[in-house]
Amino acid sequence: MTNSKYLDIFYVILLALLVRVEAVHTVQDINKLSAELLSGYNKNTLPSANFDQQFQLGISVGLVALGDIDEVEERLSTVMMFIFTWNDTSLRWNASDHNNITNITVSWTDVWKPVVMVVNPHQDASKQHSEINSDTIGFSHTGGAYLLELVTFQTTCDLDTTYFPFDIQTCSMSFYISENDAYFIKIHASWNNYGKSFTKENGAWKLISKEIKGDDFSRFKISLKMKRKPLFMLVNILLPIIVLALLAPLVFLMPKNSGERVGYSITMLLALSVYMTIISDNLPKNSDPMPLVSIMIFIWYIMNSSIVFVVITNTKINHIKDGREVPRLARTFVILTRKIKGVKRLHVGDTPEEEILNSLSNGSSQDEDDEENSAKPMKRKSQPHLEKSDNYYRARYPDGVTWQELSVAIDKWGVVLSYVIKISIPVVFFTIMKTQSN
Numbered sequence: 001m002t003n004s005k006y007l008d009i010f011y012v013i014l015l016a017l018l019v020r021v022e023a024v025h026t027v028q029d030i031n032k033l034s035a036e037l038l039s040g041y042n043k044n045t046l047p048s049a050n051f052d053q054q055f056q057l058g059i060s061v062g063l064v065a066l067g068d069i070d071e072v073e074e075r076l077s078t079v080m081m082f083i084f085t086w087n088d089t090s091l092r093w094n095a096s097d098h099n100n101i102t103n104i105t106v107s108w109t110d111v112w113k114p115v116v117m118v119v120n121p122h123q124d125a126s127k128q129h130s131e132i133n134s135d136t137i138g139f140s141h142t143g144g145a146y147l148l149e150l151v152t153f154q155t156t157c158d159l160d161t162t163y164f165p166f167d168i169q170t171c172s173m174s175f176y177i178s179e180n181d182a183y184f185i186k187i188h189a190s191w192n193n194y195g196k197s198f199t200k201e202n203g204a205w206k207l208i209s210k211e212i213k214g215d216d217f218s219r220f221k222i223s224l225k226m227k228r229k230p231l232f233m234l235v236n237i238l239l240p241i242i243v244l245a246l247l248a249p250l251v252f253l254m255p256k257n258s259g260e261r262v263g264y265s266i267t268m269l270l271a272l273s274v275y276m277t278i279i280s281d282n283l284p285k286n287s288d289p290m291p292l293v294s295i296m297i298f299i300w301y302i303m304n305s306s307i308v309f310v311v312i313t314n315t316k317i318n319h320i321k322d323g324r325e326v327p328r329l330a331r332t333f334v335i336l337t338r339k340i341k342g343v344k345r346l347h348v349g350d351t352p353e354e355e356i357l358n359s360l361s362n363g364s365s366q367d368e369d370d371e372e373n374s375a376k377p378m379k380r381k382s383q384p385h386l387e388k389s390d391n392y393y394r395a396r397y398p399d400g401v402t403w404q405e406l407s408v409a410i411d412k413w414g415v416v417l418s419y420v421i422k423i424s425i426p427v428v429f430f431t432i433m434k435t436q437s438n
Helices: 002-023 027-038 231-253 261-281 292-318 328-341 352-363 365-373 384-396 403-437
Strands: 055-070 075-087 103-107 116-118 136-140 144-156 168-177 185-191 205-214 219-228
Touching: 027 103, 055 168, 055 205, 055 219, 075 168, 075 219, 116 144, 144 168, 185 205, 185 219, 231 261, 231 292, 231 403, 261 292, 292 403, 328 403
Parallel strands: 055 185
Antiparallel strands: 055 075, 075 144, 103 136, 116 168, 136 144, 168 219, 205 219
């Protein structure tokens, strides 16, 4: 009984060793099997078992890197990992007949493989084929095929820069499996996580979501939703423009006789023009849609141009001293300014009465010197010429409003209105952009 037990154990061990020896295969066995499988194989024919049924192709996509997004050329660069799986009925074999060989690798140039074409390429159509990074295709004894490709694509992307730099863009990439149109391929597309460990984050854009969808007509589509990181644009472009826009109204606080008012306002206008050029260089060359930030800067540009016009006109008004009457509407404007400020008269230096008195006193300076040298104090006599001048002043300047006082009123309103409008515009625009982009 004991000998029979040991004999059974011996047979089991011997059988296991025989199976193990039989399972070992060599390179020559693999080469022989490959030659047999590829003999008479036509790589230009779709490897379908039944052409009455759709050929099934699985595509697993991994986003390796979100590359450059060119707003001017509306171009998106991406690096993707494609894993294709399909069943090739012409490459099946019985593993037990070939030393239990269950898997082999074959050069992609010797067998059929899916060729991915981009429907919306940015480059030439002749260059839209995917670049092959894997030179072999793996096959199992059941005919299952496995192909991995790492592909770089440059595709078009219609950018909506309405809310720049708080914009959210959705770029779609359409692909087509190049094959005879008589045999459509059913695409089973999905995302994989193999490329996650290699994924490189973009410095200017944040990936919000991604979507992939295949259809029954040899096509699949990938959509990427991205949100711009606005800090760079805010610090380097928009904030300097806002500072320049807020500096322009300070021209109304400069002394009228400094001679720099016109030069300062024109300098601010030119500086804003330079930044408008920088903004336009970073946006698509189209008018649909029009970025709100461009509209905001254009309004500031019109305001700065208006400031230049007002400064030049106001300088002319300040130098009117030929006795011309101030128009009624302008007098009303000055009186309103007086009431708002709570003063009887805006500060403009010497009043016209004082100028008349100064001119008359200078003309009779010699007489006054003689009076000062006299021993007896003298009372001021009636001066009909001064009364005549006062009547002339009141006739020429009703309500006591002079051209110089009108010039001061224009400056005061100019600085207030300019700052109210220039501060309100970015607050309203940025609120709209931030709200709508979210």
